[in-house]
Amino acid sequence: MKSRIDAVRKYIGENGIDGALITRKENLFYFTGSAPVLGGYLLITEDDARFYVPELEYEEARETARVEVEKFKKLTELYDVLKPLKSLGVEGSLSMSFGNSLREKAEIEELKFIDDVIKELRIIKTPEEIEVIEAACRIADQAMMVAIEEISEGKTEREIAAKMEYIMKTNGAEKVAFDTIIASGWRSALPHGIASDKRIEKGELVVVDEGALYRHYNSDMTRTIVVGSPNEKQKEIYEAVLEAQKRGVEEARPGITTKELDTIVRNVIEEYGYGDYFIHSTGHGVGLEIHEWPRVSQFDETELKPGMVITVEPGIYIPKFGGVRIEDTVLITEDGAKRLTKTDRELI
Structure with a gap:
């Protein structure tokens, strides 16, 4: 999992992106080894990778994930974590409404798609x-x-x-x-x-x-x-x-x-x-x-x-x-x- 996260970290660094937010269920499992029923949010930055999950999914995620796990009760807590970032890498499947929320509530100035690096990783099976x-x-x-x-x-x-x-x-x-x-x-x-x-x-x-x-x-x-x-x-x-x-x-x-x-x-x-x-x-x-x-x-x-x-x-x-x-x-x-x-x- 670490090498996969490192590849994303390298990509966002080379493309001038402050961090990457992974939300798709399949990608969450690929990068964390955990697949909570309600999903979660994997935030990758230059020096950290943290998996944020709803409180009722915390115990399962903590047992299965191979990255640090934190729980949240409201999405406002996630938005507060994201506020220091000005640009954010996201998947192309991100909904328009959530994208707007990231801009308005997390104050993200620029969203950039990072599907290319994810596709490049997942296309070759280990x-x-x-x-x-x-x-x-x-x-x-x-x-x-x-x-x-x-x-x-x-x-x-x-x-x-x-x-x-x-x-x-x-x-x-x-x-x-x-x-x-x-x-x-x-x-x-x-x-x-x-x-x-x-x-x-x-x-x-x-x-x-x-x-x-x-x-x-x-x-x-x-x-x-x-x-x-x-x-x-x-x-x-x-x-x-x-x-x-x-x-x-x-x-x-x-x-x-x-x-x-x-x-x-x-x-x-x-x-x-x-x-x-x-x-x-x-x-x-x-x-x-x-x-x-x-x-x-x-x-x-x-x-x-x-x-x-x-x-x-x-x-x-x-x-x-x-x-x-x-x-x-x-x-x-x-x-x-x-x-x-x-x-x-x-x-x-």
Whole structure:
């Protein structure tokens, strides 16, 4: 934690900022090791780092945080602490109302965004972070195997999702990483088809997208299943997505940019003639948030480096027919990439 705080301290020093105030839950955990339910405020200055939390969160924060902790009853106490500072580094997610309060009540003259340094730190995972993400991926694999076993004609999407989520929690997950997607039949063409009361029918494609939150870190994976025997068009679409996904994992390596990786994956789908039906980016970073930097898309040119964790998740979505998506959480290594989610990708 100290090296992370020191990096922020160096950044604000080089940019002429008096201090930095961290408020986002994920960032608070990243810098302090503590995640109180009601949150708090981490103030970093040239010679100090102090975590201010509401009084009812004090005992928990004191036990878990790796920085000095102080409690407050009213925000006016925090504003008084900030008054000696004239400029303050803040996250871009800071609300306008709180920003105005900092100016008016804490008398901060200038607010500067410090997202660049935070993103630069969080985008490369430490060995300890990778170990936790791998555990989250193992839990996701266990849940996916349950889905594969349970999906059958007559069952509802919500019924399958409930069993998956039960398995995740009984295997150590704090909760699901996001609302579990079980999208069958025509709904499989909806990229975000959260499990509904629709009953699964024979011959349908079923997209299963799920992840586990374990010790504050996320996993993310998708598999597509056919109930019964697939028809020729279903086979063709699946083959296109599978080839694109495998190619993406094979080509992911240090030195390539996220835009280049997206192009490689996208070109495979286009070669099959389904380019117009691949309607989202190839992937995204995974860590303390289910979607974080880098973005594997045409709009991001981040160079991949060892320690980054991303998803590779191409898909084809044909309205009124159905869709296919295959996704793995992937670790960028020194010379390539390693799949952290390992459930079989072949058509089931």
